[in-house]
Amino acid sequence: MTTGGFDWLKGSQALPGRLRGGVVAIGNFDGMHRGHQAVLERALQEARALGIPALVLTFEPHPRSVFRPDIALPRITPAPVRARLTRLLGFDAIVEREFTRDFAGLSANDFIDEVLVRQLGVGHVVTGFDFHFGRNRQGNPGFLMEAAAGRGFGVTRVEAFSDEGGDVVSSSRIRSLLAAGDVPEANGLLGYRFTVESEVIHGKKLGRTLGFPTANMVLPEDAVLRHGIYAVRLRRANGDLHDGVASFGRRPTVDTDGEPLLETYVFDFEGDLYGEVCDVSFFAYQRGEEKFDGLDALLDQMNRDKEEARALLAGVRPLSELDVRLAF
Template identity: 45%
Template sequence: MTALYTDWRTVPEQARGAILALGNFDGVHLGHAHLLRTLHAARPNTPLGVLTFEPHPRELFRPEDPPFRLSLSAERRDALAALGVARIFEIPFDREFSTLTAEQFVNDVLHTALGARHLACGADFAYGHRRGGDVATLAIHAEALGIGLTIVPALTDAGGPLSSSRIRRALLDGYPERATEELGRPWAVRGIVAHGDKRGRTIGFPTANISLGRHLEPARGVYAVTIRLPDGTVCPGVANIGRRPTVNSTTESRMEAHLFDFDADLYGQELSVSLHTLLRAERKFDGLDALKAQIGLDATWARDYLRALPAS
């Protein structure tokens, strides 16, 4: 069972004394899994923990940027739990916290509040006010407090270091398959089903409408997807991500997922929609009849693609 703590000032005594991986862990990709395995190997008999931030610091300092998150808080927690993390310390990253100096972060948070036994991070980890601390200063501060430190080189392949930025680029370019390889699982958008204009029902393809919210918007178009329902059931389907130019004149992007062979009310429920492949780019059609015909083709392509996937 993974325990979550969101206030570093009130961590109970029994939660202190973990080994801690430090970082944003956006996406929780294979590089993050490598970091956690390395940390666990350094102190295998000590509870494995993660210290991360919510929101992502970039969201605080650059609120005008387009949404970029690969995973939001709940998704990140589930992915970390699946990797064996016993304790997650999710620090609220606000203006007050951002003013802590590098030394205060190590002394007040890592040492005094959390009682960290050993730390692990990537070579580019920076912390403290105006990113005033780096791995060199972390080593000095940690050693002075009797805290061990492991600097973990990035996991690399033929494309270079594996990173959240690289996965974002793959999704923006329309290659969810690459994201799957680097995440170790398909990339998914998790959200609440909201009421839409219900036009899909009129053409025989009812959809679950989910706002992308703070998630990255991948390449616009139609995807073969699988949808996980709240009870854990996974359904195949097809989804459009974009502005629906045939029937919509606004600039709002959203996801509309059609679940194959499914007929139940999903409004208000939280779904997780995993992207497997981009079937085609978004485009405008000459009316609803042409759109309906194309959606029929999209659904056939998606069924064929998903049927050929190896069983997970």
């Protein structure tokens, strides 16, 4: 898939000739958090200095899902969001290799020769300090540096990135924070507002009858987000940005057996979003899900939620240039 000069290559898709010989950042990059961005920014710097393309090589599904399918791994950045963030950061392409047990069985040397040299024709590789590859994780950045010397490309290893408190930024920390509803802290580690992407679908239209029509989205089954009410911004497919308030959960007052839905009431908007793929960026967690004693009580609380979300969003400031591109 090519969008505005950015290529999203999946599975066995061949790399276009114009992208061969580039700088390649390698990793799973679930979260695209500040630690990941340290690796990605270094790759961009190398590519600019050398005047060659900048690419990301990643893997889908997440390797842990292949080796431990019995343990759910909530994704912070599913593949479409990861690809979008890669484009917004300024990369020329993301190469998404299918991760299977056969692929995992490649030796470290075969991974280098088959994937990096033959398929990508890498000019330079950038990895994090903890990157492992090849059968039984036999390859690491040191192994890669030694192997690269005889194969005509360079390697840069980026050390662990710590937050202002001295703790290493990790996807597991961010998952725990989002599951607890601590959106500001999670956003601080991400360096941008946590964002989901999905198609707007038809619902039961109860919100419309209450004066709160919502854009309804189904998130992945293992979505890493506490059920509750959030101050959000919704970006349409055409780029238009709108403040709003969103509920994520099972709607206990009106639909106790329903699947979890993200329902976003978009402020000052009239129109039809059905069928559009939109982004929703999360700024603050306002409260948990509650079961109210009837629709009047629910409506009163929804009005309070709306005003609180307006107030919260009125004073927000970008966390980074990436945050500007995503949610401002």
